[in-house]
Structures are given as C-alpha cells and as structure tokens.
Amino acid sequence: MKNILDKNELNSLKNCPLFNDVSIEEITRNVINVGWYKKNYCKNSIVLDLKDDFKGIAILLSGEITVNIFYENGDRLPLRYIKPSEVFGLSYFLSSDNNETLTFITNTTCNVLIINEDSLLKLLKSSSIILQNCLNYMNNRIRFLISKIIFFNLSNNQQKVCHFLLNECSKASSKNCCLNLPKTTLCEYLGIGRTSFYRELNVLAKKNAIKMNNNGNITIHPEKLIDILKGKYS
C-alpha cells in the first residue's frame, strides 16, 4: 500500500470515467486530498474480498479482472471483464448488508487504487464534474445490467448470437464487426459452448445475415439479424 502515483498510474486515472473532463492536476489534488490506497494482487486472486469488510470503490490501474457470479452449486457466470481505468466494486459502496454475490478475480497481476466510502463522498461533494461523472457511471452500470438481463432471457443460442452481433455492430457504428475477445472468453461471456457458437455463426452466414471474412472479421446485415430476432425468419 504505497501512497505515490507514478506517471502510468496517473494516466490510468485520467482515463477513468470518474475523471472525464478533469485535468491531471485536479485529479492529483482532489484524490490526494480525500485519501486512498493502492494494492497489488497476484494472478488468480480475489480482489475486494468480503472478509476485508470493504466499503467504497476501486479503480483498476493495471491488469485485467473478471467479475463473476458464483452459484451455490459451484457454477460460475462471468459478468464482465475489467480493463485498466475502469471503476468496479460499486455494489459494495453504500451497501448496508454484506450479502455480496459478485466475485472479482484477477486474470493477470493487478494494481488497484481503492477509495473508501467517506473519501468518495468527500470527492463527490468537492467537484460537480466528478459528481456528474459518478452518476453517469452508475447509470451506465444500470443500463449494462439491464442489457445483460435482456440478453440472458433470450430463448435460444441463435437469438443470443444475433443480439450480441447487433450490439457489437451498434457499438462500432459500422456493419463490419470485429470480435475482439478471444473465442473461448467470448463463448464463456455468451454462456454458450464453442461448438454451438460456431454452428450459430454458420447458420447465420447461410441465411445471409452475416458474412465471415478471411481476416476473422464479420460483416453484418442488421436488418436480417433483426428479422431473425423477431422470429420472422427462423
């Protein structure tokens, strides 16, 4: 737990959604004022362990983390992947019970900045921009979780793949979508097996809803994918 931020770490903070439109000088002044600490984690460790009785938020300075839901029977559902500059642990912030169900596991060695609850509240009161960024961020988390619920309730793998491709395509604002997660990670994320995933891609290609290019990119025909989702063309 060192209390100094180097240039790379400050850069990660600069790109953090909490500090949109805030200068590095202001970040340093504001964050140093409110108090925080850094923590290093080895690969495959649990971050923000419940046993630490943690309350606050964390920002990933370097490394990669998977957010998981673990079920009583041992099943694991990966919910999202955290990259440097991202905020996480919001569900611990301001929560009155310890009944937490998300588990943060490091995929690499990780360097994490932790701001506890009191400090975060002080930070939000000290700056209108940071407050608005924080509300915005929480709001994006709400929207992300709603989109996950929509996704998980789709009735079959074909619909899941269609929905996923349309989403990727709208994020890229282009009909040419490049799947930039490793295939295994992607299947795990979609909650479907690798074989099923490729079968569905092939079915969609045969229906001319997508075209798989030699470079691994996929060209998308959004109207056809929407038709398939609507059940017009199953």
Add this chain to the structure above:
Amino acid sequence: MKNILDKNELNSLKNCPLFNDVSIEEITRNVINVGWYKKNYCKNSIVLDLKDDFKGIAILLSGEITVNIFYENGDRLPLRYIKPSEVFGLSYFLSSDNNETLTFITNTTCNVLIINEDSLLKLLKSSSIILQNCLNYMNNRIRFLISKIIFFNLSNNQQKVCHFLLNECSKASSKNCCLNLPKTTLCEYLGIGRTSFYRELNVLAKKNAIKMNNNGNITIHPEKLIDILKGKYS
C-alpha cells in the same frame, strides 16, 4: 401538469428513498426550488414514453406501474412492480442515447412527479443527504439488477423457486414467509407457469424443505433449500 402538491402527495414524497431523513419542510423547499411537474396517467398507459424525449427521474405519487422489457418478437418480461413513493426512470437520467429498452406501463390510474435532469442535479448539489440518498438508491438498483441476473441464470424451475423463497425469507427475517403478490403476478415475475410453480412447491413440501400452511403462508427450512440449490439433494 399542476404545480401544487397536496398532503397525500407530500406524504408519498416523504416516504421516497431520495428523501430519507429529510423533513417535509425541506422537501417542499428543495423540490419547489428546482422545478418539477406532475402528470396523470390512465390505466394501461405508457409512462415516460420515449417519444417525449424525457431525461430525468420520476417518483410515483399514487397507483401502480409494471416495468417491462419487450423483446423484438413481442415477448414481455416484467422486471419489477413500482409502488407509491418509489423512484423510477433512472436509466433515462444522464443517458446519452435513446436506445431505451424498459417500458413502464400503469396497472391503475397513476399520478407521477417528474424531475428533469438539470433540476435533479441542482437538487443533489443543494443537499448532502439527498445526494447520499440518491447514490444509495442507484446502488440498490444495481444490486437488484445483479440479483435478477443471478435469478434468471438459475438452470431450472426448482432452483428458481428455492432461490425466490430464500430471498423472501431473508427479507422477512423469519422462516415463515407470506407470498404477498397475487399468484398470477408471482408466476409472471418468476417467469414460470402457474402449474409448474405449484408442482415445484409440492416437490419442495415432499422434501420437507417447506411446509404449506392452511392460511396460505409457507414455513421455510432454509438449510434444506440451500442444500437443494447446491445440488446435494435433487
């Protein structure tokens, strides 16, 4: 759109999570200062319609609303039920795109107070308590959505019913749980048919994990339900 709040309406605001520990005088002063409006809706209307280009939040003063997700193929997934004093429409607040997927439909005639985005930001800056309440509320929504994701990913109806009963039981802090939603609403909420729901209850009763009492209440044996969820006793 009248700009006066009567006693009942003020009472609904008083019980709104945004105004926890805030006096009626302060609520009146703060809310009136920032600007808001009221809107009445008939039964079965859509509240906060996208076409209104709405940005902000809403508080239900009277009536009941269902929050729905509609799928491209017409399927409907009810996500939650809004009772008086509850806040809703957070996913419209601060959002930069119009790609909204929640539909709020009135179950009765409804009276809604609407605070637009600028006014809400002003309100949050004007009071530390309201700010903390708002963050707390957003946080609870995040936790609610995570719990929904956990629920929707359970693999079968028996696990869904177990999970639901354990949740009801922990909310009530008692082993005697009373299912206080109408049975049809309950099944719709759980996303399983009425027949399947009763079949699962009977199976759980036979396994001595629950006991159905004559008054409609259900006594729960949490350890047995957890064992069933763990797959120890399927």
